[in-house]
Amino acid sequence: xxxxxxxxxxxxxxxxxxxxVSALNDVSITVEHGEFFTLVGPSxxxxxxxxxAIAGFESPTEGTVAIDGEDVTGRPPEDRNVGVVFQNYAxxxxxxxxxxxxxxxxxxxxxxxxxxxxxxxxxxxxxxxxGLGERDPTELSGGQQQRIALARALAPGPEVxxxxxxxxxxxxxxxxxxxxxxxxxxxxxxxxxxxxxxxxEEALAISDRVxxxxxxxxxxxxxxxxxxxxxxxxxxxxxxxxxxxxxAAVDGSDPPRVSIDDQTVPLAAASKVTPGERVTxxxxxxxxxxxxxxxxxxxxVEQVEFLGDAYRVHCEWGEMPxxxxxxxxEIPRETTTIWFDAPDVHVVGRSxxx
Amino acid sequence: MRERAExxxxxxxxxxTVSVLIVVFYxxxxxVFADAVSSDGRPTLAPILDVLTDPFYTGIAHHIFxxxxxxxxxxxxxxxxxxxxxxxxxxxxxxxxxxxxxAYQAALSTVAxxxxxxxGAYLLSRYEFPGRHTIRSLTIxxxxxxxxxxxxxxxxxxxxxxxxxxxxxxxxxxPVEALFTLEIVxxxxxxxxxxxxxxxxxxxWESVDRRQVETARSMGATPxxxxxxxxxxxxxxxLLTASLLTFVFTFMTFPIVLxxxxxxxxxxxxxxxxxxxxxxxxxxxxxxxxxxxxxxxLTYLYLRxxxxxxxxxxxxxxxxxxxxxxxxxxxxxxxxxxxxxYGVVVLVVFVGPLLSMVVESVTGPGGEFTFxxxxxLLAQQTSSAIGTTRPLPAIVNSLLFGVGTLVLALPMxxxxxxxxxxxxxxxxxxxxxxxxPLAVSGIVVGLGLLQTLVFGTVLFDYRITVLGPxxxxxxxxxxxxxxxxxxxxxxxxGLDPRLVDAARSLGASRFRSLxxxxxxxxxxxxxxxxxxAFAISVGEFDSTVLLxxxxxxxxxxVALERYIGNRSxxxxxxxxxxxxxxxxxxxxxxxxxxDRVGGRxxx
Numbered sequence: 008x009x010x011x012x013x014x015x016x017x018x019x020x021x022x023x024x025x026x027x028v029s030a031l032n033d034v035s036i037t038v039e040h041g042e043f044f045t046l047v048g049p050s051x052x053x054x055x056x057x058x059x060a061i062a063g064f065e066s067p068t069e070g071t072v073a074i075d076g077e078d079v080t081g082r083p084p085e086d087r088n089v090g091v092v093f094q095n096y097a098x099x100x101x102x103x104x105x106x107x108x109x110x111x112x113x114x115x116x117x118x119x120x121x122x123x124x125x126x127x128x129x130x131x132x133x134x135x136x137x138g139l140g141e142r143d144p145t146e147l148s149g150g151q152q153q154r155i156a157l158a159r160a161l162a163p164g165p166e167v168x169x170x171x172x173x174x175x176x177x178x179x180x181x182x183x184x185x186x187x188x189x190x191x192x193x194x195x196x197x198x199x200x201x202x203x204x205x206x207x208e209e210a211l212a213i214s215d216r217v218x219x220x221x222x223x224x225x226x227x228x229x230x231x232x233x234x235x236x237x238x239x240x241x242x243x244x245x246x247x248x249x250x251x252x253x254x255a256a257v258d259g260s261d262p263p264r265v266s267i268d269d270q271t272v273p274l275a276a277a278s279k280v281t282p283g284e285r286v287t288x289x290x291x292x293x294x295x296x297x298x299x300x301x302x303x304x305x306x307x308v309e310q311v312e313f314l315g316d317a318y319r320v321h322c323e324w325g326e327m328p329x330x331x332x333x334x335x336x337e338i339p340r341e342t343t344t345i346w347f348d349a350p351d352v353h354v355v356g357r358s359x360x361x
Numbered sequence: 362m363r364e365r366a367e368x369x370x371x372x373x374x375x376x377x378t379v380s381v382l383i384v385v386f387y388x389x390x391x392x393v394f395a396d397a398v399s400s401d402g403r404p405t406l407a408p409i410l411d412v413l414t415d416p417f418y419t420g421i422a423h424h425i426f427x428x429x430x431x432x433x434x435x436x437x438x439x440x441x442x443x444x445x446x447x448x449x450x451x452x453x454x455x456x457x458x459x460x461x462x463x464a465y466q467a468a469l470s471t472v473a474x475x476x477x478x479x480x481g482a483y484l485l486s487r488y489e490f491p492g493r494h495t496i497r498s499l500t501i502x503x504x505x506x507x508x509x510x511x512x513x514x515x516x517x518x519x520x521x522x523x524x525x526x527x528x529x530x531x532x533x534x535x536p537v538e539a540l541f542t543l544e545i546v547x548x549x550x551x552x553x554x555x556x557x558x559x560x561x562x563x564x565x566w567e568s569v570d571r572r573q574v575e576t577a578r579s580m581g582a583t584p585x586x587x588x589x590x591x592x593x594x595x596x597x598x599x600l601l602t603a604s605l606l607t608f609v610f611t612f613m614t615f616p617i618v619l620x621x622x623x624x625x626x627x628x629x630x631x632x633x634x635x636x637x638x639x640x641x642x643x644x645x646x647x648x649x650x651x652x653x654x655x656x657x658x659l660t661y662l663y664l665r666x667x668x669x670x671x672x673x674x675x676x677x678x679x680x681x682x683x684x685x686x687x688x689x690x691x692x693x694x695x696x697x698x699x700x701x702x703y704g705v706v707v708l709v710v711f712v713g714p715l716l717s718m719v720v721e722s723v724t725g726p727g728g729e730f731t732f733x734x735x736x737x738l739l740a741q742q743t744s745s746a747i748g749t750t751r752p753l754p755a756i757v758n759s760l761l762f763g764v765g766t767l768v769l770a771l772p773m774x775x776x777x778x779x780x781x782x783x784x785x786x787x788x789x790x791x792x793x794x795x796x797x798p799l800a801v802s803g804i805v806v807g808l809g810l811l812q813t814l815v816f817g818t819v820l821f822d823y824r825i826t827v828l829g830p831x832x833x834x835x836x837x838x839x840x841x842x843x844x845x846x847x848x849x850x851x852x853x854x855g856l857d858p859r860l861v862d863a864a865r866s867l868g869a870s871r872f873r874s875l876x877x878x879x880x881x882x883x884x885x886x887x888x889x890x891x892x893x894a895f896a897i898s899v900g901e902f903d904s905t906v907l908l909x910x911x912x913x914x915x916x917x918x919v920a921l922e923r924y925i926g927n928r929s930x931x932x933x934x935x936x937x938x939x940x941x942x943x944x945x946x947x948x949x950x951x952x953x954x955x956d957r958v959g960g961r962x963x964x
Contacts, residue, residue: 064862
């Protein structure tokens with residue numbers, strides 16, 4: 008039974024099936040009031056289905072959805088007081104900008120006791136589109152259409168703002184600019200927001216908290232820093248940011264150490280491993296250095312990419328590819344020693360061998 | 362309260378639509394079928410067996426039912442009985458029976474339609490000439506023209522004093538007695554169905570990717586081999602679809618044969634009509650049942666086949682079009698000469714009948730120009746030489762029924778379109794619901810309505826009767842609403858589903874989002890569907906002719922049939938051609954609307 012709290016949005020054990028296919032499996036999420044919460048994952052992972060279950064476009068096969076402490080599981084979308092922004096904007100092509108923004112006010116009174124007209128002006132002002140009210144959506148650029156879609160979703164004063172890949176149809180520069188605007192508007196309104204994206208960088212940049220979704224299940228929920236620095240699973244480690252992931256056999260637990268390519272590598276003292284276990288480890292490319300650190304390994308430099316602010320150096324450690332990211336201007340050639348600190352190696356998965 | 366009503370509007374609309382269909386289509390038609398398989402409430406196969414074992418209906422094949430052991434020989438004999446010699450065209454070969462003849466004339470009509478339609482597809486898809494677009498859109502026109510009006514056109518064109526014989530006389534030939542022959546019926550069927558062939562094949566031809574042909578050529582294929590290996594396989598499916606449709610249409614043909622062939626060339630549908638008029642209702646019911654089974658089978662085949670055709674979204678460029686007239690030398694090119702000859706045939710078969718009808722309607726008995734026939738249409742006479750069928754009420758009735766059909770068919774068609782777009786189950790169900798009226802003959806629908814709603818039906822001790830005019834509107838709506846759906850459903854399906862999601866998240870109910878967002882965006886589909894519905898109502902003849910007799914509210918097509926059926930008028934078709942011209946005007950008006958808004962016309 009759902010314990011209904013006062014959270015902005017709460018999913019409790021939600022599953023969604025499409026025929027025989029399970030799109031979501033026992034997902035529980037709590038989004039706090041005013042929080043910017045992002046669902047990130049590869050396409051088809053269930054993040055959009057989660058959003059649609061909150062909006063009421065999909066009905067859960069199991070579990071409950073609560074908005075603002077109220078169970079809304081069986082309610083149609085029109086009775087949920089959510090604002091939704093879609094990837095392709097979904098502006099009504101037969102209505103001009105004002106009519107689009109005003110559409111929700113046909114069914115809900117404008118918040119704050121203002122007239123509809125004033126409310127539309129307010130919103131156009133908010134998204135910096137005042138004066139374009141008489142335009143048709145087709146006369147607007149992609150970025151402008153997205154602003155109007157946001158204004159339309161916000162006009163009736165929804166409890167929750169749901170954004171389904173709202174920036175992915177825009178080019179990179181515009182996307183980066185708009186996400187700052189979006190975050191500013193969200194913070195100024197202090198509105199509970201659920202954001203869906205497949206772009207992990209965007210997720211990290213914009214969110215209070217992030218949930219990584221894979222195969223219809225939540226892999227990890229946490230702040231962007233937690234997600235990036237302490238991935239809870241191999242999937243998270245590989246999906247979020249560049250990473251080096253490899254398998255190793257545990258050599259001993261006190262102090263914890265593994266052996267890779269006939270070399271013993273010490274792990275952070277807090278790592279809980281048992282001898283005989285096989286573990287999956289990850290280490291960020293920027294945590295590997297050509298300068299001296301705790302642990303030294305011998306690697307061969309294969310390829311160097313210049314990124315402007317840094318270099319990506321593709322190395323090989325024995326048979327294993329290993330990626331190093333460095334701002335160091337002098338990249339060694341051929342065989343060299345690379346270094347890292349034991350606490351930067353994370354155990355992201357384990358399996359018992361016989 | 363209003364919100365509640367809105368929430369249930371779509372389900373309610375569906376329930377209403379299905380209820381209307383049950384009451385005005387499935388129940389009456391089912392009642393006819395029940396007559397064929399039961400007698401005094403007991404099930405029996407006697408009426409159907411009576412038909413199947415009667416050599417009149419099944420010809421030599423009746424042995425299949427009377428002497429099952431002799432079946433193989435019987436079937437071979439049946440096929441051998443079909444003579445393909447020209448002399449065999451003159452009369453219905455009794456050896457193959459009524460069903461055999463009906464199939465035979467349908468097969469001939471299909472061959473004629475393909476022969477007449479294919480060159481048109483070649484011309485439209487491979488040549489560029491002024492008016493190409495217009496001619497391409499005109500291929501929809503025959504579809505909305507009432508059959509009985511086309512029959513009037515053919516009478517005016519190919520009658521003893523018609524334009525055709527006039528032209529032949531100028532070159533010292535003729536006169537040709539074309540009326541009441543199988544040939545004229547087949548040509549009239551081609552008038553209807555050759556444009557169908559042309560249109561479907563042209564579409565397929567235009568979507569052949571030029572680069573495929575160029576690849577074949579670069580690999581060493583001659584132009585002919587490239588055509589045979591690359592183009593033909595892409596045209597065949599559309600040709601087969603068109604042929605199958607033509608066969609179904611001409612198998613169930615009615616007004617053309619009734620007006621141009623008469624009873625000696627009767628097809629199943631015409632004979633069915635004659636049985637009803639003779640009040641041999643059990644035999645009619647059995648005949649209608651067998652006919653429906655056959656046409657349902659053919660329709661099922663068509664749908665199965667069409668479903669297999671994968672719509673390949675093509676981005677490549679079409680084959681380049683040649684200029685039809687490209688300097689003086691091109692006029693001696695044999696291909697272009699053949700096209701010119703084809704143009705003459707098109708003039709005779711397609712333009713001739715319509716033109717003759719219009720000319721005839723303003724030509725007096727002595728060849729002088731006159732508005733007499735149109736004055737007759739507007740005159741409020743109580744009786745005339747033509748009997749009791751007065752023209753003005755027919756015109757008024759047709760228009761009123763057309764409007765009534767719109768009012769009924771538009772919401773029905775839209776509701777089915779909405780349901781069809783919802784999910785797979787919805788679209789399958791809608792497909793079945795839509796196809797059923799297509800496969801049941803208008804005569805059976807009319808007969809069923811007459812026997813049930815019009816004569817009265819007892820429900821819970823209340824006798825329910827429906828007025829004749831409303832029965833006609835019901836029958837028209839059943840025939841028309843699939844066209845609304847066919848035009849609206851694809852447009853709805855093409856809309857981004859997130860538009861509805863957006864509206865609903867903003868507080869609109871499902872019904873409001875339909876009204877506020879979807880319908881305005883598919884307005885052209887709705888208008889096209891409405892134009893089709895109106896045209897079909899105005900031109901509907903099959904069920905109207907039966908219902909009109911029972912309730913004395915005739916329409917323009919029914920009046921037309923009575924005018925041309927009345928030989929006491931002498932050789933002049935004046936009144937009929939005048940009314941036919943009015944009918945042509947009304948249906949051509951619908952066509953213009955359909956063409957402007959880009960309607961989908963396929964059934």
